[in-house]
Amino acid sequence: MKVKVIVTPKNGVLDPQGKAIQQTLNGMGFSSVNEVRQGKYFDIEINEKDEAKAKARVEDMCKKLLANLIIEDYQII
Amino acid sequence: MKSSVIIFPGSNCDRDMDVALKKFGFKNQMVWHNDPNLPKSDLIILPGGFSYGDYLRCGSIAAKSKIIKSVVEFANSGGLVVGVCNGFQILIETGLLPGALLRNKYLEFICKNVFVKINNSENKYFKNIKKNILKLHIAHNEGNYFCSSDELKFIEDNNQIAVNYCNKNGDISEENNPNGSINNIAGILNKSKNILGMMPHPERMIDSYLSGEDGSIFFENLIGNLK
Numbered sequence: 001m002k003v004k005v006i007v008t009p010k011n012g013v014l015d016p017q018g019k020a021i022q023q024t025l026n027g028m029g030f031s032s033v034n035e036v037r038q039g040k041y042f043d044i045e046i047n048e049k050d051e052a053k054a055k056a057r058v059e060d061m062c063k064k065l066l067a068n069l070i071i072e073d074y075q076i077i
Numbered sequence: 078m079k080s081s082v083i084i085f086p087g088s089n090c091d092r093d094m095d096v097a098l099k100k101f102g103f104k105n106q107m108v109w110h111n112d113p114n115l116p117k118s119d120l121i122i123l124p125g126g127f128s129y130g131d132y133l134r135c136g137s138i139a140a141k142s143k144i145i146k147s148v149v150e151f152a153n154s155g156g157l158v159v160g161v162c163n164g165f166q167i168l169i170e171t172g173l174l175p176g177a178l179l180r181n182k183y184l185e186f187i188c189k190n191v192f193v194k195i196n197n198s199e200n201k202y203f204k205n206i207k208k209n210i211l212k213l214h215i216a217h218n219e220g221n222y223f224c225s226s227d228e229l230k231f232i233e234d235n236n237q238i239a240v241n242y243c244n245k246n247g248d249i250s251e252e253n254n255p256n257g258s259i260n261n262i263a264g265i266l267n268k269s270k271n272i273l274g275m276m277p278h279p280e281r282m283i284d285s286y287l288s289g290e291d292g293s294i295f296f297e298n299l300i301g302n303l304k
Contacts, residue, residue, distance in 0.1 A: 013179070013223065014182065014221070014223070014257065015183045016179075016180050016182055016183070016257075017180060017184065018183070020184055026248060040133075052224060065133070065137065065141065066133070068134055068137070068170070068177055070176065070177045070181065070223075070224070070225070071177045
């Protein structure tokens, strides 16, 4: 089955890329954009039929590799 | 004194480090990341570069390589381990050093000479060093040192800050902070002070004809402290 993961910078952690994107959008006329946070998205194909088990495995992967928990949060969807 | 420089795919300061270590008297050997065992060494160096193309997060893939298990064991038993630039990022990702290295505050790849002030000289790396402000070179995109306020207090209380960015007079202020690092942190030590991670490259400052010689001071002092 496929498991999707989104990793984003934690609140309070500086995200200069997100900031640059926000300023560019504002400059392009999208003046209502107040903030952009840039993250990462992972599509993981895992050889596991049980959804709960698959998600538990992916959670372990998030903690050990996919996210740096000092600066990032992850969300399994 | 025996040293080992670990090479990862994408390391590019490994040979400069090899030249520097040999120039100051180390018997250096190069070790491929896929080797399961570390040769007997007094010092392990993780060099600069772009290991694994900086994929995922800088240093994160190298931190899971085969040789790293031996490096962690060596470090945890008190062995001296230095990570420079990408090597610092790898040490952070292994968890041997606290905190994280974020993208530079102003989104620039920074390649220039800077001054750093030695904050803690009670360790093998900086003890007896003859200058406490060194002119060294930095070249990085992700050198913006970050940690939580609790962690910062912890590393300050344990005197783990090794070097701070400053000007030539040793003034540590925001205008002398090239990349946005908390408190101008350019390098840190672990609690036991046997592991050093820093963004500046001492190996690029070992020849007055090419660059400068403050890197020489670092290496001469280090081998002197190990003898």
